[in-house]
Amino acid sequence: MQKGRIIKAISGFYYIKDAHNQIYQTRARGVFRLQKVTPVVGDYVEFESDNLEEGTLTKVLPRKNELSRPLIANVDVGVIVTSVVDPKLSTALLDRFLVHLEKNHIQPVIYISKMDIANDHEKIAVKDIVYEYEKIGYHVIAVDEPSKEEAISKIKNAFAKDFNQHTIMFMGQSGAGKSTLLNLLDENLNLKTGQTSQALGRGKHTTRTIELLPLLGGEFADTPGFSTLNFEGIEQVELTEYFPEMLCRRDMCRFTGCLHDREPKCAIKSAVAQNEISEFRYQNYLNFLDEIRQQVKY
Ligand SMILES: Nc1nc2c(ncn2[C@@H]2O[C@H](COP(=O)(O)OP(=O)(O)O)[C@@H](O)[C@H]2O)c(=O)[nH]1
Ligand SMILES: [Mg+2]
Numbered sequence: 001m002q003k004g005r006i007i008k009a010i011s012g013f014y015y016i017k018d019a020h021n022q023i024y025q026t027r028a029r030g031v032f033r034l035q036k037v038t039p040v041v042g043d044y045v046e047f048e049s050d051n052l053e054e055g056t057l058t059k060v061l062p063r064k065n066e067l068s069r070p071l072i073a074n075v076d077v078g079v080i081v082t083s084v085v086d087p088k089l090s091t092a093l094l095d096r097f098l099v100h101l102e103k104n105h106i107q108p109v110i111y112i113s114k115m116d117i118a119n120d121h122e123k124i125a126v127k128d129i130v131y132e133y134e135k136i137g138y139h140v141i142a143v144d145e146p147s148k149e150e151a152i153s154k155i156k157n158a159f160a161k162d163f164n165q166h167t168i169m170f171m172g173q174s175g176a177g178k179s180t181l182l183n184l185l186d187e188n189l190n191l192k193t194g195q196t197s198q199a200l201g202r203g204k205h206t207t208r209t210i211e212l213l214p215l216l217g218g219e220f221a222d223t224p225g226f227s228t229l230n231f232e233g234i235e236q237v238e239l240t241e242y243f244p245e246m247l248c249r250r251d252m253c254r255f256t257g258c259l260h261d262r263e264p265k266c267a268i269k270s271a272v273a274q275n276e277i278s279e280f281r282y283q284n285y286l287n288f289l290d291e292i293r294q295q296v297k298y
């Protein structure tokens with residue numbers, strides 16, 4: 001029995017990479033159909049093979065997480081790419097991505113692009129935002145260096161620890177700079193930039209297969225993730241868990257199950273009043289809560 005990880009899946013074949021970076025072509029044993037487990041890219045698996053072309057995938061090991069669009073398992077880190085300008089930075093969108101990452105136990109990293117074309121006013125606004133997210137405990141990367149070489153080396157260093165031995169997904173609005181960032185991190189990737197087609201991948205059925213590729217000591221999925229960004233499957237009471245600065249204060253609310261909305265003696269609302277929780281994060285939270293309420297009506 002051998003162990004490895006599925007890095008690619010095409011028409012019934014699973015490509016498994018072992019600890020020595022050897023890639024085996026395998027097929028899944030029929031037993032999977034009975035067990036209702038469909039192996040996906042990112043799965044850690046057991047397999048049997050005496051050559052590189054005709055292996056048998058025998059077992060899928062337990063998953064840490066599992067995303068449906070794109071179909072991938074065991075993602076550790078989610079890099080949210082958001083530009084200062086063009087498109088303008090929106091904390092509402094950023095928080096939406098953060099909620100989805102938190103829900104799936106994926107460690108977020110926030111990368112702010114296009115610092116080089118921001119004016120002084122915009123740069124100051126970004127500093128405030130960076131401060132707020134760092135206060136929560138998030139890793140934020142916003143590099144503002146006049147020289148391109150220095151900027152690149154700073155960005156690589158900033159990411160190094162997040163990437164080491166990890167599986168990374170990139171997400172963010174179309175045009176935010178995902179492909180540009182990936183090209184900076186690995187010039188051999190040569191991804192096309194300025195393409196608007198992939199957007200969030202929403203709706204469009206794409207036949208493109210996902211593949212895990214090496215990047216700075218980790219692996220990344222070449223399809224920037226999260227197509228659906230609504231709050232389907234998230235309950236109102238659950239939302240607090242995805243705002244770390246609220247989660248750690250929740251037990252101090254007067255009522256269990258407090259939604260921090262109209263309830264009295266709410267620790268979250270006091271923290272907002274005392275500037276310990278930022279007003280804009282709380283507003284985004286309330287808007288998301290409202291959206292979840294509307295969803296329930298269906
Ligand atoms: N000046 C500047 N332009 C950028 C930066 N990042 C991306 N762009 C430009 O923004 C556009 C969209 O970038 P792209 O990487 O294709 O975004 P994606 O849709 O998220 O993959 C392209 O024209 C890029 O050249 C940046 O940090 N600085
Ligand atoms: Mg792109």
Ligand SMILES: [Zn+2]
Nearest residue numbers: 253258260266
């Ligand atoms: Zn409360």
